[in-house]
Amino acid sequence: MTNDSSFNLMDKIISLCKRRGFIFPGSEIYGGLANSWDFGPLGVELKNNIKKLWWKNIVFQREEIVGLDSSILMNSKVWEASGHLQNFYDPLVECKQCHNRFRLDSLPVSPADPEKKQDRLSCPLCGGELTSEKKFNLMFKTFLGATEESANAVFLRPETAQGIFINFKNILTAMRGKLPLGIAQIGKVFRNEITPGNFIFRTREFEQMELEYFVNPQEADSWFNYWQTERLTWYDSLGLKRDHLREREHNLEELAHYAKKCVDIEYQFPFGWSELEGIANRGDFDLKNHSQFSGQDLSYFDEKSGEKYFPYVIEPSVGVERAFLAILLDAYAEEHDENGDLRVVLKLNSKLAPIKVAVFPLVRNNEKIVKKSREVFNLIKSSFTCDYDVTGSIGRRYRRQDEIGTPFCLTIDYQTLEDDSLTIRERDSMNQVRVKIPEIIGWLSQMFNS
Ligand code: ATP
Numbered sequence: 001m002t003n004d005s006s007f008n009l010m011d012k013i014i015s016l017c018k019r020r021g022f023i024f025p026g027s028e029i030y031g032g033l034a035n036s037w038d039f040g041p042l043g044v045e046l047k048n049n050i051k052k053l054w055w056k057n058i059v060f061q062r063e064e065i066v067g068l069d070s071s072i073l074m075n076s077k078v079w080e081a082s083g084h085l086q087n088f089y090d091p092l093v094e095c096k097q098c099h100n101r102f103r104l105d106s107l108p109v110s111p112a113d114p115e116k117k118q119d120r121l122s123c124p125l126c127g128g129e130l131t132s133e134k135k136f137n138l139m140f141k142t143f144l145g146a147t148e149e150s151a152n153a154v155f156l157r158p159e160t161a162q163g164i165f166i167n168f169k170n171i172l173t174a175m176r177g178k179l180p181l182g183i184a185q186i187g188k189v190f191r192n193e194i195t196p197g198n199f200i201f202r203t204r205e206f207e208q209m210e211l212e213y214f215v216n217p218q219e220a221d222s223w224f225n226y227w228q229t230e231r232l233t234w235y236d237s238l239g240l241k242r243d244h245l246r247e248r249e250h251n252l253e254e255l256a257h258y259a260k261k262c263v264d265i266e267y268q269f270p271f272g273w274s275e276l277e278g279i280a281n282r283g284d285f286d287l288k289n290h291s292q293f294s295g296q297d298l299s300y301f302d303e304k305s306g307e308k309y310f311p312y313v314i315e316p317s318v319g320v321e322r323a324f325l326a327i328l329l330d331a332y333a334e335e336h337d338e339n340g341d342l343r344v345v346l347k348l349n350s351k352l353a354p355i356k357v358a359v360f361p362l363v364r365n366n367e368k369i370v371k372k373s374r375e376v377f378n379l380i381k382s383s384f385t386c387d388y389d390v391t392g393s394i395g396r397r398y399r400r401q402d403e404i405g406t407p408f409c410l411t412i413d414y415q416t417l418e419d420d421s422l423t424i425r426e427r428d429s430m431n432q433v434r435v436k437i438p439e440i441i442g443w444l445s446q447m448f449n450s
Helices: 004-019 041-060 077-081 161-165 168-174 217-237 285-294 320-331 367-380 394-404 414-419 437-449
Strands: 023-025 037-039 065-067 089-094 101-103 134-137 141-143 153-155 181-190 205-215 245-249 261-269 272-283 300-302 307-309 312-319 332-336 342-346 357-361 386-388 408-412 421-426 432-436
Touching: 004 023, 004 320, 004 332, 037 041, 041 065, 041 181, 041 205, 041 217, 041 320, 077 285, 161 181, 161 205, 161 285, 161 312, 168 181, 205 217, 205 320, 217 245, 217 261, 217 272, 217 312, 245 272, 261 320, 272 285, 272 320, 312 320, 320 332, 342 394, 357 367, 357 394, 367 386, 367 408, 367 414, 367 437, 394 408, 408 437, 414 421, 421 437, 432 437
Parallel strands: 065 181, 357 386, 357 408
Antiparallel strands: 023 037, 089 101, 089 134, 141 153, 181 205, 205 312, 245 261, 261 272, 272 312, 300 307, 332 342, 408 421, 421 432
């Protein structure tokens, strides 16, 4: 679907995000900082909802999975042991003419010989000759303390996973863990990407939601299949359209240095099918290497079999921002309302919606209606994230809430003053029902839980 209308969709999403307070360009008043983005009042709610739903599904609903929040800065030996210092690089080429830099593997290959990297076409911007490939390490380096000496060098973590591996023994002991054991973490990571872009799809600072699931090596394949199914089911539960998702297994050339197998869950973004989440079998690479480099034994003693071994690790890992983008793209719709007017509606799953309920007094100049509306707002605001809006016609107020995906709008009108009922209008069907105010919390709770 990489046609004009899908690129158009991306432009519409970017514009909606800025206009309605989901995402702003980073450092905007100083002319910006390329490919950095700030999440505004609605963006932070949507992001938090994604993280909460992931945590609930991965940690709260499973007995054998626990959480962790490890440091971003770690001893540099972590990155030596994990192989990131030697292997976490992208192949960089530069155009000899215009000096733009590209990731070699993102350039189109010669159709005559697609396997050979050397046959990548010339510079996609000016047609100039490209330099030969250089290794470009993606980790951001900084220094601890006041002197920039190499002994004080540390790296901003490029994945949350290593914080989990180095705490494996601590958690196993503290939680009296047995395999299978999962450790989950959500946190910021940093990668000095050569070609960031496509809005929030590829940035240099982003959040990951990662699970490291430690298993008996003999059971690794079946757990891999299990997590593939579980993760697709999670996207279903968020309402992502199944035909916008597909799975793609990495070939040997693509596999990360630590991986035995990797399957990407790809989403059909406007710029083409691209990775949304990666599921990897990391084998025993990390625990073995950390044991060797740290001198600490990170193997596991299996009481059932009497064996000692390094567990294998199955890792589903997804970027919060990529999930955010896929969710917005999937939810965006343009429709005609009952009067034939075009309405933009974000058909977000109600669990994801940044605002759950909006409260409107029908008119702003009737004291009793305004007072009643405030009472309703105060009644529900501790149960649901709410918005209170008095500006413009009811129709306009509906449009504003549709555009940010608010599932329900409550209008307090003249009839409310007589029988204590109000109108609830549902976002997608635009159907309206009247409900008595004392029943409102129960009614909404039932709708949100159904
Ligand atoms: P890609 O091939 O797109 O560079 P990757 O295979 O390097 O991604 P992983 O290391 O598997 O990505 O990271 C797990 C997840 O983190 C990805 O599936 C993606 O959702 C997210 N992610 C990775 N890099 C970025 C980035 N630069 N910006 C935003 N999210 C990212």
